[in-house]
Amino acid sequence: MDVAQGILSQVAARPSIKVHGRKRSHRLSIQGQHLLEGLLPLLSVPLALAAQEPAQLFGQSCRNVWLEIGFGDGGHLAWCAAANPEIGVIGCEPYVNGVARALETIQAKGLGNIRIHPGDARDLLAVLPEKAVARVFILFPDPWPRKRHHKRRFISMENLNALAHVMQPGSELLFASDSEEYCEWTLAHIRSHPDFTEGVHERGDAPVTKYEAKARAAGRLPTYLRFVRE
Numbered sequence: 001m002d003v004a005q006g007i008l009s010q011v012a013a014r015p016s017i018k019v020h021g022r023k024r025s026h027r028l029s030i031q032g033q034h035l036l037e038g039l040l041p042l043l044s045v046p047l048a049l050a051a052q053e054p055a056q057l058f059g060q061s062c063r064n065v066w067l068e069i070g071f072g073d074g075g076h077l078a079w080c081a082a083a084n085p086e087i088g089v090i091g092c093e094p095y096v097n098g099v100a101r102a103l104e105t106i107q108a109k110g111l112g113n114i115r116i117h118p119g120d121a122r123d124l125l126a127v128l129p130e131k132a133v134a135r136v137f138i139l140f141p142d143p144w145p146r147k148r149h150h151k152r153r154f155i156s157m158e159n160l161n162a163l164a165h166v167m168q169p170g171s172e173l174l175f176a177s178d179s180e181e182y183c184e185w186t187l188a189h190i191r192s193h194p195d196f197t198e199g200v201h202e203r204g205d206a207p208v209t210k211y212e213a214k215a216r217a218a219g220r221l222p223t224y225l226r227f228v229r230e
């Protein structure tokens with residue numbers, strides 16, 4: 001079993017509602033395979049350590065820990081880490097090809113402040129200590145447009161409870177989507193959750209993600225939502 005298959009079998013072992021789409025698409029490049037075998041084990045988040053003190057994953061210069069859920073090809077993750085060297089950024093992504101792309105960028109840019117959970121973010125949220133995270137990004141999560149698939153959406157009361165537990169008071173949850181209906185769903189969940197308040201809508205200066213670019217190319221204008229953990 002190669003490394004990618006090992007990751008897939010870990011993800012598959014989770015007994016829970018399926019929330020993510022494909023975990024692997026086209027064949028990995030040789031470089032991607034090498035990075036999954038060589039670099040990923042060095043950057044993977046050991047859940048036992050994350051459960052104690054996630055800042056320790058990054059060394060002494062780490063001032064705060066941020067989390068990106070569903071980083072896709074890692075473009076935004078890498079931008080965040082490069083722009084904020086004093087921050088430790090943990091990215092969660094079960095899509096193996098995306099993890100391999102992110103590793104390529106991390107290596108090419110020499111980024112030392114990224115750690116990866118190559119799986120379902122819910123597994124990490126379940127172990128992180130209370131108030132461990134200072135900012136969370138959920139950018140263009142799978143919209144699951146069909147009604148019977150709504151239960152797969154990452155935004156749910158259960159996941160908001162888990163986020164509220166790990167987020168510091170005053171910290172931000174940044175959400176973006178090109179699905180108007182998913183934005184309304186998210187706003188409705190946030191408004192009925194006691195621990196989050198709705199902030200202003202703002203795009204910021206982050207780079208355009210792969211899915212944001214797809215949405216814009218198709219003429220769908222994304223919405224950016226900022227929520228604050230009270």
Ligand SMILES: C[S@@+](CC[C@H](N)C(=O)[O-])C[C@H]1O[C@@H](n2cnc3c(N)ncnc32)[C@H](O)[C@@H]1O
Pocket residue numbers: 019020021022069070071072073092093094095098119120121122139140141142154209210211212
């Ligand atoms: C539509 S893509 C967006 C990727 C990227 N954020 C972007 O904007 O280009 C959604 C990503 O979320 C990931 N994802 C879905 N459920 C997840 C979960 N429970 N934990 C971590 N990532 C998840 C998927 O594998 C997919 O790569």
